Amino acid sequence: ETGVTQSPTHLIKTRGQQVTLRCSSQSGHNTVSWYQQALGQGPQFIFQYYREEENGRGNFPPRFSGLQFPNYSSELNVNALELDDSALYLCASSLAGGATEAFFGQGTRLTVV
Amino acid sequence: AQSVTQLGSHVSVSEGALVLLRCNYSSSVPPYLFWYVQYPNQGLQLLLKYTSAATLVKGINGFEAEFKKSETSFHLTKPSAHMSDAAEYFCAVSDSSGGGTSYGKLTFGQGTILTVHP
Numbered sequence: 719e720t721g722v723t724q725s726p727t728h729l730i731k732t733r734g735q736q737v738t739l740r741c742s743s744q745s746g747h748n749t750v751s752w753y754q755q756a757l758g759q760g761p762q763f764i765f766q767y768y769r770e771e772e773n774g775r776g777n778f779p780p781r782f783s784g785l786q787f788p789n790y791s792s793e794l795n796v797n798a799l800e801l802d803d804s805a806l807y808l809c810a811s812s813l814a815g816g817a818t819e820a821f822f823g824q825g826t827r828l829t830v831v
Numbered sequence: 832a833q834s835v836t837q838l839g840s841h842v843s844v845s846e847g848a849l850v851l852l853r854c855n856y857s858s859s860v861p862p863y864l865f866w867y868v869q870y871p872n873q874g875l876q877l878l879l880k881y882t883s884a885a886t887l888v889k890g891i892n893g894f895e896a897e898f899k900k901s902e903t904s905f906h907l908t909k910p911s912a913h914m915s916d917a918a919e920y921f922c923a924v925s926d927s928s929g930g931g932t933s934y935g936k937l938t939f940g941q942g943t944i945l946t947v948h949p
Contacts, residue, residue, distance in 0.1 A: 720876070744839070749935060760835075760939035775934050804852055808874055812935065820937060822867075822874035 722811050723749030724823035731799050731830050734753060739794040739826045749773070751820065755806040766815055767790040769791055796828075802831045832926045833858045837853050837940035850894075850909040853945045854922030857903065863925040864905040865937065866896055870918045878920075881905060892916070917947045 722744045731737050743750050749768045753761035763776035767786035781797040790811070796803055805830050810820035838853040856862055865880050879890025879930040884899040896907045905922060921939040 751936070753923050753937075753939075758942075760923075760941050761937070763938065772843075776936070797860065810875075810937075814935065817901060818935070820878050820935075822876070824874045827872075 722809060722821050722823035724807075724809050724826050725760055726826060727824065728827045729829070731828065733799055733830055735799050736795065736797045737799060737828060739796075739798045739807050739809075739828070741792045741794070741809030741823060743790045743792065743809075744821050746810035747789055747813055747821070748789075749814050750786055750790065750813070751791070751810045752794045753808040753810065754778075755808055755825070756802075757805070764794070764796060799830045801830050804828060833862065833926065833938045835922050835924050835938055836941035837922050837943050839943055839945045840941065843946040843948065844912045846914055847911050850907070850912045850945065852907040852920050852922075852945065854896075854905045854907065854940060855903050856861075856905060856924045857928070858924055859924055864896075864898060864906075865923040866890065866894070866907050867921045867923060867924065867936065867939075868918050869921065869942075875903065875921065878907070879914070912945075912947045914947050914949070917945055919944045 725740045737745045751766040752764040755761040765775040766773045770786045783795045786792045806825040810823045812818045812820040834857045836855045864881045866878040879888045880900045881888050889895045894909045919942045921942050922940045
């Protein structure tokens with residue numbers, strides 16, 4: 719059984735650029751959620767994907783978008799990067815359902831300069 | 832809407848002392864409640880979860896939490912702190928009502944940094 723892996727672990731982007739973050743979900747998990755964790759804050763829900771469809775979205779603008787692939791891996795895309803987008807981005811995979819455990823990856827640290 | 836409040840952004844204890852991290856929640860539906868731990872530069876690891884079974888929940892590493900509906904609380908305790916417990920702890924709530932776009936979404940508190948002194 720493999721865990722949740724995210725890539726890259728760190729990256730630096732310039733304001734206005736676009737970025738793609740990747741997540742491989744744990745084997746057998748069909749649901750992927752993305753969270754943004756700003757420094758000193760708790761994670762904030764961005765959106766969730768279930769069987770390749772968006773299944774809930776937090777209070778984030780449309781320039782945050784995502785994809786889920788048939789193998790349940792996922793991408794988070796952010797366009798027109800702003801300085802406030804600097805954060806740790808966490809991916810969590812789970813089986814569908816509110817009580818099931820979400821397994822988190824180690825995160826991608828994004829710095830926007 | 833759901834929310835979580837963690838009382839105390841920093842808690843400091845001596846090794847061997849009781850650990851008490853406080854969490855209060857707000858939810859319009861019966862909640863699922865979770866405690867996660869985060870070590871520096873790492874993701875989140877589940878300590879324990881409440882899913883409407885026993886109100887006293889035991890987790891990993893000697894941690895436990897008690898769900899108190901009347902107080903809307905889910906405080907995390909450990910009888911004897913260890914140096915390795917030093918980390919940041921997050922309480923989270925999830926919608927248990929089933930279906931809808933919020934199902935399975937975790938709402939986190941702001942976190943409590945636990946420091947353990949020798």
